[in-house]
Amino acid sequence: QGITASQSLANFTQAGVAPNNTKVLILGGGMAGIIAARTLHEQGIDDFVVVDAKTEFGGRMIQKPFGVTGRQIVVEMGPSWIQGTQDGDGNANPVWELAQKHNLSVVESDLYGSVSFFDYTGPSNYSDTFTASIEAFTNATVVAGQRLHENKVDMDLRSAYSYLGMAPTTPQEEACQYYQVDFVYAQSPSQTSWLASAWKHNFTYVPEAGGYSDVHMMSIDPRGIAWIVQAEAVDFLKTNQILYNQTVTSIHYDQNGVTVLTAGGYNLTAEHALVTFSVGVLQNTDVVFQPTLPDWKREAINSIEMAGYNKIFLQFNDTFWFDTEMGLYADLQRGRFPVWQSLDHPDFFPGSGVISVTVTGDQSPYVEQMNTTQLQNEVMEVLRTMYPDAPDPVDIHIPTWGTNALYRGAYSNWGASFVPGHVENLGANVDNHLWFAGEATSLKYFGFLQGAYLEGQRVGKEIADCIYHGSCSVAHEATITNAQPYPNSLQ
Numbered sequence: 001q002g003i004t005a006s007q008s009l010a011n012f013t014q015a016g017v018a019p020n021n022t023k024v025l026i027l028g029g030g031m032a033g034i035i036a037a038r039t040l041h042e043q044g045i046d047d048f049v050v051v052d053a054k055t056e057f058g059g060r061m062i063q064k065p066f067g068v069t070g071r072q073i074v075v076e077m078g079p080s081w082i083q084g085t086q087d088g089d090g091n092a093n094p095v096w097e098l099a100q101k102h103n104l105s106v107v108e109s110d111l112y113g114s115v116s117f118f119d120y121t122g123p124s125n126y127s128d129t130f131t132a133s134i135e136a137f138t139n140a141t142v143v144a145g146q147r148l149h150e151n152k153v154d155m156d157l158r159s160a161y162s163y164l165g166m167a168p169t170t171p172q173e174e175a176c177q178y179y180q181v182d183f184v185y186a187q188s189p190s191q192t193s194w195l196a197s198a199w200k201h202n203f204t205y206v207p208e209a210g211g212y213s214d215v216h217m218m219s220i221d222p223r224g225i226a227w228i229v230q231a232e233a234v235d236f237l238k239t240n241q242i243l244y245n246q247t248v249t250s251i252h253y254d255q256n257g258v259t260v261l262t263a264g265g266y267n268l269t270a271e272h273a274l275v276t277f278s279v280g281v282l283q284n285t286d287v288v289f290q291p292t293l294p295d296w297k298r299e300a301i302n303s304i305e306m307a308g309y310n311k312i313f314l315q316f317n318d319t320f321w322f323d324t325e326m327g328l329y330a331d332l333q334r335g336r337f338p339v340w341q342s343l344d345h346p347d348f349f350p351g352s353g354v355i356s357v358t359v360t361g362d363q364s365p366y367v368e369q370m371n372t373t374q375l376q377n378e379v380m381e382v383l384r385t386m387y388p389d390a391p392d393p394v395d396i397h398i399p400t401w402g403t404n405a406l407y408r409g410a411y412s413n414w415g416a417s418f419v420p421g422h423v424e425n426l427g428a429n430v431d432n433h434l435w436f437a438g439e440a441t442s443l444k445y446f447g448f449l450q451g452a453y454l455e456g457q458r459v460g461k462e463i464a465d466c467i468y469h470g471s472c473s474v475a476h477e478a479t480i481t482n483a484q485p486y487p488n489s490l491q
């Protein structure tokens with residue numbers, strides 16, 4: 001049944017006729033775009049078209065068969081975890097519900113309890129330091145949260161961590177802090193982290209804060225995690241509502257409607273356009289807006305960070321590494337090929353010979369510009385520090401999110417100077433006809449699939465409200481203020 005749905009979506013492609021004068025153009029067929037489309041459909045609006053540069057739905061949910069012939073597994077270039085499920089009968093993560101509805105094969109990951117430790121000398125047991133860092137991170141999020149409730153200036157996570165007396169000095173302490181702060185939130189290991197205090201990150205994992213649960217469910221489904229939106233789309237989309245293979249180059253808008261131009265020469269007109277492209281795309285000049293977006297919108301777009309996160313996949317003839325799920329490597333250079341995940345684990349893909357290593361932040365552009373041989377040499381230098389007799393891999397792959405014009409990074413992250421007013425402005429419409437949604441416009445779940453889902457739902461309802469009742473205006477803040485002027489003595 002799964003295959004049928006996937007194939008029927010593939011057949012939706014290559015429409016020959018440009019849809020004109022539709023009510024809504026949904027630009028982007030990732031999680032946000034498909035859920036916005038479904039929401040419009042649920043509201044009785046079917047006069048819309050979903051446009052994407054690719055020829056399948058899923059956006060950043062991209063899977064790939066990896067490995068030598070006869071030993072391939074499907075690996076996820078982008079999201080592999082449904083982060084946060086449901087605690088008892090508390091709030092359920094809608095992405096988790098979607099996964100269950102479409103029978104996605106998942107297995108729980110033990111990211112903090114199943115870890116082996118290494119440093120630049122080889123195996124090295126610093127599990128006590130690791131345990132202390134988990135506690136410090138939790139406390140840092142609490143401290144930072146209290147500060148915000150007291151109207152104190154926000155702190156970045158690393159500052160809050162050090163403020164609690166946990167300033168790391170050794171490579172092992174740095175690696176533990178990296179795992180807590182940089183790894184999940186895709187930070188730049190060599191810079192002082194700008195990541196905002198964890199008050200803004202609590203929601204996914206903390207049911208008490210309205211979130212879901214501290215559970216990480218990893219997809220091991222051969223259809224890929226994108227299956228959950230592809231299968232969902234089959235339920236309500238018709239072929240004439242899909243335009244694949246069209247890269248949007250410019251969006252013209254005014255108070256009457258929109259015109260969208262594509263690289264394939266299409267000239268699409270509509271009453272409304274919903275932009276679900278990543279903030280990385282919006283920060284670049286890949287898509288031109290005419291007129292230029294207003295100041296308050298451009299400030300919001302450019303104040304959020306599009307973080308780098310690359311999983312490098314390696315396949316070997318045999319396994320020779322740890323039997324835990326994760327391996328943490330502490331190099332003298334912070335963030336150098338630090339977090340390893342064994343996919344050849346009994347619960348994941350046993351017998352596959354596949355292991356992956358993740359780099360984040362400013363290590364991402366560094367590895368993305370290497371050719372395969374350079375990359376392999378650098379990765380193997382670290383792996384041979386951990387295992388001196390490690391053979392050469394039989395296959396290697398690195399996804400290039402930063403240089404891909406459809407993403408320009410992995411996912412969004414808040415800096416300490418990015419305030420809730422910026423999120424409001426990121427998600428607000430312009431001239432009542434140009435709408436925005438995606439993971440980055442989510443106040444509570446930015447960066448996560450659930451952020452994209454809930455924002456697709458939010459904007460779908462807003463557009464329906466606008467169409468049915470004429471209430472189109474979405475509030476935004478004309479000026480974001482939280483800064484203090486210099487004291488007079490300095491002026």
Ligand SMILES: Cc1cc2nc3c(=O)[nH]c(=O)nc-3n(C[C@H](O)[C@H](O)[C@H](O)COP(=O)(O)OP(=O)(O)OC[C@H]3O[C@@H](n4cnc5c(N)ncnc54)[C@H](O)[C@@H]3O)c2cc1C
Pocket residue numbers: 027028029030031032033051052053054058059060061077078079080081082083246247248249276277278281286287309310311401405406407409410411437438439440447448449450451452
């Ligand atoms: C490496 C990585 C790991 C991640 N890990 C997790 C995880 O474990 N758990 C989790 O919850 N989240 C994770 N995420 C984040 C998650 O993938 C995103 O939050 C979510 O997929 C964003 O959905 P979206 O609809 O907002 O945007 P997108 O998925 O980016 O959708 C936008 C769509 O617009 C299209 N597009 C872009 N530009 C153009 C153009 N010019 N013309 C036409 N089409 C265009 C794109 O092709 C894409 O289909 C990860 C992301 C990455 C990259």
